[in-house]
Amino acid sequence: MEGMPQPSAPRRSPGRPPRISREEVIGTARRLVTEEGVDRLTMRRLAAEVGSTPMALYHHVRNKEELLVLLLDDYAARTLRRPELPARPRERVLAAAAAIHEALAACPWIVEVLTADDLMSTSALWFVEQIVDGLVEGGLSVEQAVHGYRAIWYYTVGEIVVRATAARRRADDARATYREQVFGSLDPGELPRLAQVADRWAPLTGEDTYPDGLRALVDGLLAVR
């Protein structure tokens, strides 16, 4: 919420007094999304929930996309607490990235919005600062550090997106059996490694390996070439 410009300046009241507020709209949207999932959040449903009409909402948010971004901002402001970070640059970068990842992983509806922006929200900028600064202290130039942060961001977004989709698919077993079928009939002559791990593929890719990959990435970034 903070940092996001109001669509209409809150000038003193010539005209009709507001029945609903932007805060109420966002608060209700948050409840709807956490209780019923992001695809149940429609402008019509939200209007009903807030006791108003669909078009009243458009007086408080520009459109549905802005509503979703506001929701992410609200979530970040509400849950991101600044932790005590390690002093050593490598560990600081790892901890800051892990904190962002943890916050994102905790709310699965975020994926739809996640792809919406690169800086998440003003509340997340402090973590970005820690990562960029840690990389600079680790020996990178500022430019390299920004690029390094981006690489970490790509990796983090990708993990969240793939994980969220996998969770969605888990209900639908048609894909799972298709995967089994493909992996069960691999030609060990052509694809020996995949054939070798075929029956362990599901559990292996199901493990949470975000920290491992992150460590590898950060170590690779800090190994100045």
Place this chain on the structure above:
Amino acid sequence: MEGMPQPSAPRRSPGRPPRISREEVIGTARRLVTEEGVDRLTMRRLAAEVGSTPMALYHHVRNKEELLVLLLDDYAARTLRRPELPARPRERVLAAAAAIHEALAACPWIVEVLTADDLMSTSALWFVEQIVDGLVEGGLSVEQAVHGYRAIWYYTVGEIVVRATAARRRADDARATYREQVFGSLDPGELPRLAQVADRWAPLTGEDTYPDGLRALVDGLLAVR
């Protein structure tokens, strides 16, 4: 297409002869998506384009989601050519990942489907094999290699997703000016690094740094701890 089970077995013809085929449906969907974008691909529009009714399509694909996955499979089978890869493991992994990334980056509509599955399609498995094998030859265990491949996959998906969204946003300048506003009013006392790069943030994050991040990640993965 290949590898995907037909919903109805092609038994010999008791009944009405088919007017449209699954291939025709997918081919028309491919044209629609490349000519007008993925959000113009609707079952109704596709039916009209194919000269039939919406419900006729459901006789050839299970639903819209299956259609999209079939489309990705079709694209992969049609564009992924197996290149001559370097012999050295590190370079082989880099080249195989870059080839996948290049194919994905070339078709922006892929993002919606990308999140749908982890193995892309049978045509992509050869590239996965090269990556896993390269990592094993580089000194990892098979399990570590699969996890390493996943890290590369996360990084690649993330880059594509973020890039695609940035491109979509570029038209809408409201977000851009919001970003400028946030970065223009950074407190150098609190966020010194970000304040330092504030005016270079857009060009810096606009650069294509996929290969750099990939190199860092792969080097980190191969530096056995």
Place this chain on the structure above:
DNA sequence: ACCTGAACACCGTTCAAGT
């Protein structure tokens, strides 16, 4: 077996009018 027509249960958003 394959296709059609009509219907169900929805969407986001614009426009014109009301208070």
Place this chain on the structure above:
DNA sequence: ACCTGAACACCGTTCAAGT
């Protein structure tokens, strides 16, 4: 300034019937 009602231009999918 804020809200309402009606309408526009769509969706994906189910169901019952036709050939």
